[in-house]
Amino acid sequence: xxxxxxxxLRAIMRNKxxxxxxxxxxxxxxxxxxVMISIGQGAKAFVEKQLESLGTNVLIIIPVSTTHAAARGTxxxxxxxxxxxxxxxxxxxxxSYVSPGIRTTTQVVSGNMNWTTxxxxxxxxxxxxxNWPLKDGRFITQQxxxxxxxxxxxxxxxxxxxxxxxxxxxxxxxxxxxxFRVIGVLSAKGQSPTGQDQxxxxxxxxxxxxxxxxxxxxxxxxxxxxxxxESRFEAIDQITSLLRxxxxxxxxEENDFSVISQVxxxxxxxxxxHTMSVxxxxxxxxxxxxxxxxxxxxxxxxxxxRTREIGIRMAVGARERDILFQFLIESTxxxxxxxxxxxxxxxxxxxxxxxxxxxxxxxxxLSIAVSFLFSxxxxxxxxxxxxxxxxxxxxxxxxxxx
Amino acid sequence: MQDIIILKDVYKIYTMGEVEVxxxxxxxxxxxxxxxxxxxxxxxxxxxxxMNILGCLDSPTKGKYCLEGLEVSRFSKNELAxxxxxxxxxxxxxxxxxxxxxxxxxxxxxxxxxxxxxKRDTDNIHQMIRIxxxxxxxxxxxNQLSGGQQQRVAIARAIVNDPALLLADEPTxxxxxxxxxxxxxVLSGLNHNRGITIVLVTHETDIxxxxxxxxxxxxxxxxxxxxSQTFTTPLPQTPCETTP
Ligand SMILES: Nc1ncnc2c1ncn2[C@@H]1O[C@H](COP(=O)(O)OP(=O)(O)O)[C@@H](O)[C@H]1O
Ligand SMILES: [Mg+2]
Numbered sequence: 001x002x003x004x005x006x007x008x009l010r011a012i013m014r015n016k017x018x019x020x021x022x023x024x025x026x027x028x029x030x031x032x033x034x035v036m037i038s039i040g041q042g043a044k045a046f047v048e049k050q051l052e053s054l055g056t057n058v059l060i061i062i063p064v065s066t067t068h069a070a071a072r073g074t075x076x077x078x079x080x081x082x083x084x085x086x087x088x089x090x091x092x093x094x095x096s097y098v099s100p101g102i103r104t105t106t107q108v109v110s111g112n113m114n115w116t117t118x119x120x121x122x123x124x125x126x127x128x129x130x131n132w133p134l135k136d137g138r139f140i141t142q143q144x145x146x147x148x149x150x151x152x153x154x155x156x157x158x159x160x161x162x163x164x165x166x167x168x169x170x171x172x173x174x175x176x177x178x179x180f181r182v183i184g185v186l187s188a189k190g191q192s193p194t195g196q197d198q199x200x201x202x203x204x205x206x207x208x209x210x211x212x213x214x215x216x217x218x219x220x221x222x223x224x225x226x227x228x229x230e231s232r233f234e235a236i237d238q239i240t241s242l243l244r245x246x247x248x249x250x251x252x253e254e255n256d257f258s259v260i261s262q263v264x265x266x267x268x269x270x271x272x273x274h275t276m277s278v279x280x281x282x283x284x285x286x287x288x289x290x291x292x293x294x295x296x297x298x299x300x301x302x303x304x305x306r307t308r309e310i311g312i313r314m315a316v317g318a319r320e321r322d323i324l325f326q327f328l329i330e331s332t333x334x335x336x337x338x339x340x341x342x343x344x345x346x347x348x349x350x351x352x353x354x355x356x357x358x359x360x361x362x363x364x365x366l367s368i369a370v371s372f373l374f375s376x377x378x379x380x381x382x383x384x385x386x387x388x389x390x391x392x393x394x395x396x397x398x399x400x401x402x
Numbered sequence: 403m404q405d406i407i408i409l410k411d412v413y414k415i416y417t418m419g420e421v422e423v424x425x426x427x428x429x430x431x432x433x434x435x436x437x438x439x440x441x442x443x444x445x446x447x448x449x450x451x452x453m454n455i456l457g458c459l460d461s462p463t464k465g466k467y468c469l470e471g472l473e474v475s476r477f478s479k480n481e482l483a484x485x486x487x488x489x490x491x492x493x494x495x496x497x498x499x500x501x502x503x504x505x506x507x508x509x510x511x512x513x514x515x516x517x518x519x520x521k522r523d524t525d526n527i528h529q530m531i532r533i534x535x536x537x538x539x540x541x542x543x544x545n546q547l548s549g550g551q552q553q554r555v556a557i558a559r560a561i562v563n564d565p566a567l568l569l570a571d572e573p574t575x576x577x578x579x580x581x582x583x584x585x586x587x588v589l590s591g592l593n594h595n596r597g598i599t600i601v602l603v604t605h606e607t608d609i610x611x612x613x614x615x616x617x618x619x620x621x622x623x624x625x626x627x628x629x630s631q632t633f634t635t636p637l638p639q640t641p642c643e644t645t646p
Pocket of ligand 2: 450
């Protein structure tokens with residue numbers, strides 16, 4: 001066996017140009033598979049990370065005016081209340097946390113700096129629902145909510161625009177001429193999948209926003225979270241039936257609210273990126289296949305060219321199996337060498353693509369291992385036919401071959 | 403002396419479409435260990451076919467071939483390969499060396515297909531190289547050698563496995579007369595000194611003169627079988643007796 005390896009290696013070395021050209025096909029194939037998979041995986045990971053930043057188990061409940069409500073002349077009446085949200089936590093076992101919300105856009109002033117941003121009301125569980133750690137200070141407490149405390153937590157973008165590099169905790173900002181004490185700063189979260197800057201906002205107790213800033217008693221929406229991403233459907237069902245009951249809707253009446261999951265929205269984006277990576281992967285596989293056919297081609301030419309060599313080897317006692325293995329080893333060595341070079345080439349190229357193309361790429365050792373393994377299989381698969389053909393030669397005819 | 407080759411009523415029939423060609427048409431002969439036999443005959447008389455069968459490269463269509471007491475005419479392809487590897491050596495008219503492969507690698511070739519290479523085998527290689535005057539040419543390639551040198555390499559390869567039987571199909575066919583003589587002396591020496599049985603095909607009577615027995619074939623049959631000292635012209639009807 002080691003002798004057959006030596007023979008195969010010598011045959012490869014003897015015809016360097018041809019061997020390199022054969023290898024090139026596999027290099028490109030394996031390289032392409034790695035680049036395509038890593039780009040696909042990178043895009044997927046990017047979308048997944050964004051989804052994660054939204055929270056895969058987060059549900060948004062928004063009040064809507066229905067046609068029936070409009071017919072009854074109740075347009076504009078917003079029926080969702082903070083009490084509804086308390087009931088949700090208490091009575092829906094699939095719902096873990098709820099935070100009532102209300103939002104307005106207004107100017108926030110600090111010293112001689114001002115910044116127009118969204119001011120959102122939130123409950124103490126907001127942080128848990130959004131899975132959003134603080135960078136500094138503390139978050140809104142139940143106490144703050146109960147007392148309609150004039151406190152706020154700032155997003156990173158607001159901090160930058162109002163305070164620059166200074167520490168804003170325990171400083172004051174003014175909204176509608178009311179001073180609010182900064183109690184905390186949220187860590188930076190970046191863009192949402194739709195491209196919004198999630199850090200451009202100010203959080204206050206929802207009661208404070210209702211009474212001190214907007215002068216209303218309803219809430220604009222509520223954020224809820226299910227225990228897991230999977231249980232969100234159950235949570236949606238429970239929320240829907242509880243709210244219908246609380247809002248005394250008859251069976252033929254439409255919901256006066258709607259429950260939206262972030263995941264459903266973002267999974268459309270996921271789907272696209274998945275389709276893309278499957279498509280890219282298949283194109284790459286085709287090129288690997290073409291590389292394999294190249295190997296078969298070269299091996300067929302090579303076995304014909306070396307008919308006399310095969311005859312000589314048979315005359316001195318090579319068995320069919322020896323000849324078969326010799327050529328099989330040759331094609332496998334070619335393809336796995338091509339595989340190694342292809343892996344290096346693929347890693348290098350995907351780094352290059354993500355660096356210059358600004359396209360996220362994720363190299364997984366699995367995709368590398370799989371494509372390398374695949375190159376070996378290609379070598380064996382496409383090398384088998386020529387090798388078998390060589391091994392079945394009649395020694396007398398092979399010796400006579402010119 | 404021991405019989406190394408026993409052929410009994412051997413036929414080789416090639417079917418070409420509807421026509422059947424009997425390349426060997428009932429050949430029976432016995433060759434003893436240590437003999438040096440020349441096979442002669444017109445072109446197409448079946449010499450190469452006979453050599454192929456003796457060399458276990460081909461099996462007879464009919465009849466029995468025993469080599470050193472083994473009935474090889476019943477062997478499978480793989481078993482024949484093993485016989486070729488262990489018991490036989492070939493020298494061809496066209497040398498049949500592997501190109502772009504060094505002299506030493508060419509000589510070692512039969513040993514690659516052995517399960518084990520013993521120290522005796524490697525010692526043998528060095529001895530072969532010395533006997534055949536190939537010292538210093540080990541790293542050369544066949545295309546850097548003269549015809550005579552190439553045929554010496556081929557001979558070295560043929561005997562590196564210490565064969566019982568050396569088969570040479572027109573080994574001097576591609577050589578000038580001086581080199582032919584040289585190669586024939588080498589073969590004679592191997593027969594004399596090492597007791598290797600040699601069967602050789604040739605067209606030339608002076609080459610056949612190196613052998614001690616001459617078998618003439620005609621139309622796939624043995625026409626005559628005579629000791630070479632008495633060899634002048636083939637007798638028309640020599641009865642050929644084979645030992646049972
Ligand atoms: N593979 C083959 N197929 C068909 N006929 C063959 C084959 N090999 C040899 N023959 C025929 O067998 C006869 C003997 O051939 P061969 O043994 O090569 O003769 P020689 O070596 O004495 O010139 C010839 O008539 C030749 O045409
Ligand atoms: Mg012939």
